Amino acid sequence: MPVEKNIGTPPRQIVFLVISLVIGIGSMLFVFTRIGQQSDIAQLQADLGSSAVPFGPAGEMASGIDDSGPFLLSDPSGNDRDIYLQHVGTDPLTGWHAFGVRPSASPRECVAEWQETVREFVDNCDGTTYPETGEGLPNYVVSVDGDGNLSVDLG
Numbered sequence: 001m002p003v004e005k006n007i008g009t010p011p012r013q014i015v016f017l018v019i020s021l022v023i024g025i026g027s028m029l030f031v032f033t034r035i036g037q038q039s040d041i042a043q044l045q046a047d048l049g050s051s052a053v054p055f056g057p058a059g060e061m062a063s064g065i066d067d068s069g070p071f072l073l074s075d076p077s078g079n080d081r082d083i084y085l086q087h088v089g090t091d092p093l094t095g096w097h098a099f100g101v102r103p104s105a106s107p108r109e110c111v112a113e114w115q116e117t118v119r120e121f122v123d124n125c126d127g128t129t130y131p132e133t134g135e136g137l138p139n140y141v142v143s144v145d146g147d148g149n150l151s152v153d154l155g
Contacts, residue, residue, distance in 0.1 A: 051155030052143075055085065058150040062092035069114050070132075072101065080108060081154060083140060084121075088132055096142035098152040099134030112137060 055061055065071060065087045075081040082101045089095030101111045102123070110125035121130040121137075130136045141153040 052151045052153045055150040055152065058096070058144045058148050059092040061085070061150050062087045069116055075154075081138075082111075083152070083154075084112075084114070084134060085142075085152065086132060086134060093144050093148065096144065096150065097133045098140040098142045100138035100140075102137070103128075104138055 061071070065085070070084045070086040073083050073085060075083070083098050084101055086097040086099070087095055088097065102108070103110075106123070106125065110123060112121035112123050112128075112130050115122050119132050121132070121134070122128070123130075128136075142150065143153070144150050
């Protein structure tokens with residue numbers, strides 16, 4: 001008995017081809033999205049690992065301090081390290097100081113308050129005075145990058 005030549009594709013091969021195609025595309029999507037997530041996680045870890053807090057353009061910050069006095073900033077980490085950000089001088093890229101609002105051993109309610117008329121800080125508990133640059137209070141490193149952006153390292 002003669003056997004007729006089958007010129008069509010068997011359904012089993014079509015199903016296998018479709019399943020392989022779906023698995024291949026799904027695998028590629030998984031790999032690409034996973035690589036994107038890993039780079040986002042690495043960037044987040046790098047950001048969290050940094051103790052530098054950005055404050056924006058130094059020129060704008062200096063202008064605000066000239067108008068209103070030093071900025072009193074709550075500790076961005078939610079701890080007890082409230083700081084003053086102070087600018088002294090006319091060049092917005094230099095003359096920056098960041099320091100704690102109280103000596104290390106003082107209770108939280110004791111704060112060195114800015115006195116504009118005498119241009120110094122006075123402790124509201126014991127009357128100790130500190131110069132406008134914050135010497136005598138815990139100091140933090142302030143930097144201005146090449147684009148003129150200000151940051152304070154709280155590390």
